[in-house]
Amino acid sequence: MQAAKFSRIGFILSAAGAAVGLGNIWKFPYITGEYGGGAFVMVYLVTILFIGVSLLIAEMLIGKKGGEDAVTSFETLAPSAKWAWAKAGFLFSIGLIIMTFYSVVIGWIFYYLYVSVTGLPTTLEEATATFDVLYGQSPYLQIGLHFISVVLVALVLLRGIKSGIERFNIILVPLLIMILLGLMVYAMQFESFSKSVAFMFVPDFSKLSGEAIIRAVGHSFFTLSIGIGAIMAYSAALPKHTNIFVAGLWVAFLDTFIAILAGIVIFAFLFQFGGEPAKGPGLVFMSLPVIFAKLGTIGTVIALIFFLGMAFAGLTSAISLVEPSVMYLERRWGWQKKSAVFGSSFLYFVVGVLVILSISDGFKEPLTFGTKSLFDVLEFAVDSFLMPLGGILIALFVGYAMKRDDVEAVLLGHMGNTVFKVWYFSIRFVAPLAVLFLAYNALYL
Numbered sequence: 436m437q438a439a440k441f442s443r444i445g446f447i448l449s450a451a452g453a454a455v456g457l458g459n460i461w462k463f464p465y466i467t468g469e470y471g472g473g474a475f476v477m478v479y480l481v482t483i484l485f486i487g488v489s490l491l492i493a494e495m496l497i498g499k500k501g502g503e504d505a506v507t508s509f510e511t512l513a514p515s516a517k518w519a520w521a522k523a524g525f526l527f528s529i530g531l532i533i534m535t536f537y538s539v540v541i542g543w544i545f546y547y548l549y550v551s552v553t554g555l556p557t558t559l560e561e562a563t564a565t566f567d568v569l570y571g572q573s574p575y576l577q578i579g580l581h582f583i584s585v586v587l588v589a590l591v592l593l594r595g596i597k598s599g600i601e602r603f604n605i606i607l608v609p610l611l612i613m614i615l616l617g618l619m620v621y622a623m624q625f626e627s628f629s630k631s632v633a634f635m636f637v638p639d640f641s642k643l644s645g646e647a648i649i650r651a652v653g654h655s656f657f658t659l660s661i662g663i664g665a666i667m668a669y670s671a672a673l674p675k676h677t678n679i680f681v682a683g684l685w686v687a688f689l690d691t692f693i694a695i696l697a698g699i700v701i702f703a704f705l706f707q708f709g710g711e712p713a714k715g716p717g718l719v720f721m722s723l724p725v726i727f728a729k730l731g732t733i734g735t736v737i738a739l740i741f742f743l744g745m746a747f748a749g750l751t752s753a754i755s756l757v758e759p760s761v762m763y764l765e766r767r768w769g770w771q772k773k774s775a776v777f778g779s780s781f782l783y784f785v786v787g788v789l790v791i792l793s794i795s796d797g798f799k800e801p802l803t804f805g806t807k808s809l810f811d812v813l814e815f816a817v818d819s820f821l822m823p824l825g826g827i828l829i830a831l832f833v834g835y836a837m838k839r840d841d842v843e844a845v846l847l848g849h850m851g852n853t854v855f856k857v858w859y860f861s862i863r864f865v866a867p868l869a870v871l872f873l874a875y876n877a878l879y880l
């Protein structure tokens with residue numbers, strides 16, 4: 436039953452593939468735009484460095500040492516602890532909740548593959564119109580595209596994740612970096628380039644609202660894929676002698692690098708063509724197509740490659756989002772793989788349809804809560820509560836439920852004594868407190 440092991444580079448790129456997804460290219464730029472740039476990015480970077488990486492390593496530790504689905508690993512690693520509430524399925528369900536909107540956005544990317552071929556919009560107004568038609572007025576098209584995404588993810592899951600994910604990521608993560616670097620070189624000719632860099636890196640703390648801090652901290656969890664057992668599931672297939680610390684740093688580095696690169700490119704083009712940074716979820720889908728259109732024929736080819744790369748980045752993350760649930764149903768409930776994949780997929784497909792209706796004219800009213808659509812509500816809940824809760828559970832588990840000796844036995848050789856002490860302190864005190872602060876504050880927004 437145990438999955439085959441990753442190669443070391445295969446693991447790093449696969450975990451990076453899980454981490455690098457729509458969060459980096461779609462969400463990070465638009466929330467950076469929404470919350471004012473530099474100061475927001477700074478909170479994000481600090482959180483990744485001081486909390487995110489610690490939790491990432493903790494989650495990898497549970498996966499590697501436990502070697503099983505999340506619940507079984509928890510039981511094996513701390514047999515006397517009572518984690519019934521965790522078993523109730525938070526690790527099993529958060530990924531599916533994320534997929535209810537993640538898969539919808541993957542569907543949008545499919546649509547933009549089609550737009551790339553049939554004619555890219557050449558002005559920001561045209562691009563906005565193209566996106567608005569998709570976003571607000573085409574529920575059936577969106578449901579169809581969402582369905583295609585669900586089926587693709589299910590097919591890969593059915594075939595087993597190792598060969599699919601490892602192979603996809605070894606090709607696609609470097610390809611994505613090359614595409615973004617290429618775009619950055621192009622964008623460097625613009626006057627707006629320095630403005631974009633300044634927007635991303637020069638903090639204006641007057642723009643840093645409480646909500647911005649919470650979004651930044653929440654997104655640092657989301658982007659690193661912490662707290663839902665996905666990295667844990669992959670880490671169960673780590674080769675024996677992999678240095679978890681080094682692998683974790685690589686994953687965090689690649690993830691951050693790609694997000695920053697995407698942000699700089701997108702804002703450079705956006706400023707150059709007179710767009711506003713605060714464009715919400717449509718930012719990438721409105722600004723990028725115009726950029727590509729300006730490049731002429733090559734632009735069409737790049738657009739295709741870019742959206743294809745983005746689709747695969749999304750899909751490889753998506754696979755890692757559903758896998759914990761599939762693994763759990765198979766190993767704990769004894770379901771056949773087919774049933775586990777079908778059951779999980781069906782669940783998030785149906786709720787995904789509601790998510791689409793919640794943003795569609797004519798359907799949205801019953802699915803709107805206050806000013807927020809179901810889409811917004813789910814996204815906010817994931818960022819601000821569910822993933823932080825997962826993070827805190829992992830921190831408390833490694834920091835308190837597991838024996839220090841057992842933790843040391845794995846990690847001391849990987850990170851040395853001093854770093855271990857700092858990491859252990861972070862896991863026991865800093866991470867849980869920061870996460871509590873996050874969840875507490877989110878309640879009052």
Ligand code: PFF
Nearest residue numbers: 454456457458657658660665
């Ligand atoms: N990290 C992914 C992204 O930034 O798009 C999203 C994600 C994937 C979150 C897998 C959680 C996860 F387990």
